[in-house]
Amino acid sequence: MPTTIEINKQFKIGEISPRLFGSFIEHMGSVVYTGIYEPDHPDADEHGFRQDVLNKIKALNLGIIRYPGGNFTSGYDWTDTIGPIEQRKTKLELAWRGIEPNTFGLNEFFKWLKLVGSEPMMTINLGTKGIDDARNIVEYCNFPEGTYWSDLRKSHGVEQPHNVKVWCLGNELDGHWQVGRKTAYEYGRLANESSKAMKLVDDSIETVLVGSSTPKLASYPEWDRVSLEQAYETVDYLALHNYIDRCQDEDLSKKAPREPDDTPTYLARSIEFDKQIEAVIATCDYVKALVRSDKTMYLAFDEWNVHNFPEKEHQDFELGSPVDWCHFSMEDTLLFASMGLSILRRADRIKITCQSLLVNTIPLILTDAMGQSWCNPTYYVMKDLSNLAKGTVLQSVVSGSVYNTDSYQNVPFIDSVVVDSGTELICFVVNRSVKEEKIIVNTTFNFTGEIVHSELTSQNLNDKNTRENPACVQPKEVKGRVSLANQQIEITVAPYSWNTIRIGK
Incomplete structure (x- = not known):
């Protein structure tokens, strides 16, 4: 879901x-x-x-x-x-x-x-x-x-x-x-x-x-x-x-x-x-x-x-x-x-x-x-x-899959905040799931079609940047995981990832 x-x-x-x-x-x-x-x-x-x-x-x-x-x-x-x-x-x-x-x-x-x-x-x-x-x-x-x-x-x-x-x-x-x-x-x-x-x-x-x-x-x-x-x-x-x-x-x-x-x-x-x-x-x-x-x-x-x-x-x-x-x-x-x-x-x-x-x-x-x-x-x-x-934090009404642990109940797999910078809508997203997750953002904005999606993830959750390998975990720009349909945004995020999605208004 x-x-x-x-x-x-x-x-x-x-x-x-x-x-x-x-x-x-x-x-x-x-x-x-x-x-x-x-x-x-x-x-x-x-x-x-x-x-x-x-x-x-x-x-x-x-x-x-x-x-x-x-x-x-x-x-x-x-x-x-x-x-x-x-x-x-x-x-x-x-x-x-x-x-x-x-x-x-x-x-x-x-x-x-x-x-x-x-x-x-x-x-x-x-x-x-x-x-x-x-x-x-x-x-x-x-x-x-x-x-x-x-x-x-x-x-x-x-x-x-x-x-x-x-x-x-x-x-x-x-x-x-x-x-x-x-x-x-x-x-x-x-x-x-x-x-x-x-x-x-x-x-x-x-x-x-x-x-x-x-x-x-x-x-x-x-x-x-x-x-x-x-x-x-x-x-x-x-x-x-x-x-x-x-x-x-x-x-x-x-x-x-x-x-x-x-x-x-x-x-x-x-x-x-x-x-x-x-x-x-x-x-x-x-x-x-x-x-x-x-x-x-x-x-x-x-x-x-x-x-x-x-x-x-x-x-x-x-x-x-x-x-x-x-x-x-x-x-x-x-x-x-x-x-x-x-x-x-x-x-x-x-x-x-x-x-x-x-x-x-x-x-x-x-x-x-x-x-x-x-x-x-x-x-x-x-x-x-x-x-x-930069700009204004927007109120988000979020519905999605959750998980439970011994210490915490109803933890959302997707943690997110949406910001209106004036020229862009910026979606900050953490995926806590071991699986790829889909997000649908319904808005009242009109978009230019300009999209920049930066992703930070790694093959292994234990990966670190060291003096021998200082670029092991680096952000990269990804294509094709964000689509626009009228005032709706559809986003696919990688497992265990940090994402910034910038969409021109």
């Missing part, structure tokens, strides 16, 4: 924010050092930025990039990272038990980001620091001139302000692993006062309140409710985080405590994303009513990804020693794609997301020190979403 999708141009979920598909750079393992920054590498430019990596990142056209963490920020002193490089302090980095030489600092990040072409999303330290530190970094980054911090920036060779518009008020401060962990109430109060002070420096900025680190904590979503009650009118977004692993969901630092999911169960786990998003929206709307506000709280899903165990061992207090360096398979990529669609389906409330992380830690891009770089298959899904998910 084919899957049918009913679309009407008048029925819209919401506009897609230009920040909806972004990523994340953290001072963690080899993300920065030997990832994006390696001055001695043959492909490094005069600033030490690896051009092979930079070109891959530029092709993603990311809307926003979060920096410098993550857990790293709860011990972060941004003043260590500015000024002449030779005068900067080398310090212990406690979040990931590394060495931080601060040779890639705040202004180096903005110089690199300008080459990438993305917007910055800065995270401040509300673990070991507080209000003064928060307002000072905004003054350094955003105030034009004539004050201590703005003039100090100018003395460092940065004449024009960086004009950072989005600021995260700390990171995962409910987590037992976090330096400077806080209760929801004390965090909410600190975040509220920090946000107020930061906006007094620059009233054009937006701030992101830390939500629950993971739905797996017993405090979820109570943490979100309590902290949000303290800061609802002062902040602009609530943050969500989630990572999904096929055999370990409780503590990502330990070995698997349960049997690995079979393929149908694993591919269904994106349903947890849908549940989390709806629960957090409900929590926000409850607090909105409780504090009698007219403001709608939007969401920033600023850490999300699939997770695998590391393939390189981390060495404590060694510069650039990898953390969670791993390959992703075609199977991982299908789940990753459905997670992206869960986000896209709620574009009315989710306005910022950051895939975590960009390079060398559960990454889109892998590198070897002094060696080559290549892409995990997840890179190509992100490239499709970040480049093509």
Whole structure:
């Protein structure tokens, strides 16, 4: 039985924010050092930025990039990272038990980001620091001139302000692993006062309140409710985080405590994303009513990804020693794609997301020190979403075949979102089935007949891109699997595949 999708141009979920598909750079393992920054590498430019990596990142056209963490920020002193490089302090980095030489600092990040072409999303330290530190970094980054911090920036060779518009008020401060962990109430109060002070420096900025680190904590979503009650009118977004692993969901630092999911169960786990998003929206709307506000709280899903165990061992207090360096398979990529669609389906409330992380830690891009770089298959899904998910998400009424597992019931074989870009109708489709599947999309649009169908699949779900075979899993353009009849689209998708179908209107 084919899957049918009913679309009407008048029925819209919401506009897609230009920040909806972004990523994340953290001072963690080899993300920065030997990832994006390696001055001695043959492909490094005069600033030490690896051009092979930079070109891959530029092709993603990311809307926003979060920096410098993550857990790293709860011990972060941004003043260590500015000024002449030779005068900067080398310090212990406690979040990931590394060495931080601060040779890639705040202004180096903005110089690199300008080459990438993305917007910055800065995270401040509300673990070991507080209000003064928060307002000072905004003054350094955003105030034009004539004050201590703005003039100090100018003395460092940065004449024009960086004009950072989005600021995260700390990171995962409910987590037992976090330096400077806080209760929801004390965090909410600190975040509220920090946000107020930061906006007094620059009233054009937006701030992101830390939500629950993971739905797996017993405090979820109570943490979100309590902290949000303290800061609802002062902040602009609530943050969500989630990572999904096929055999370990409780503590990502330990070995698997349960049997690995079979393929149908694993591919269904994106349903947890849908549940989390709806629960957090409900929590926000409850607090909105409780504090009698007219403001709608939007969401920033600023850490999300699939997770695998590391393939390189981390060495404590060694510069650039990898953390969670791993390959992703075609199977991982299908789940990753459905997670992206869960986000896209709620574009009315989710306005910022950051895939975590960009390079060398559960990454889109892998590198070897002094060696080559290549892409995990997840890179190509992100490239499709970040480049093509523009315009309006349309409401879909879907009917089709489903399957059941021990953990999930009525899981659709076809996972899809349809976007109206203005000039094209774009169908994003994941096929979770071992078989070829047919889809019929009934619309109210007229079409030009121009069709582009890109497919990402592989002979084996365990296939990966490696340094020896970096092109094992690649997207390809396919012909003859999409046909148009008046306002109806008929699509055939390959087994276990990710598809983007673009149809001219």
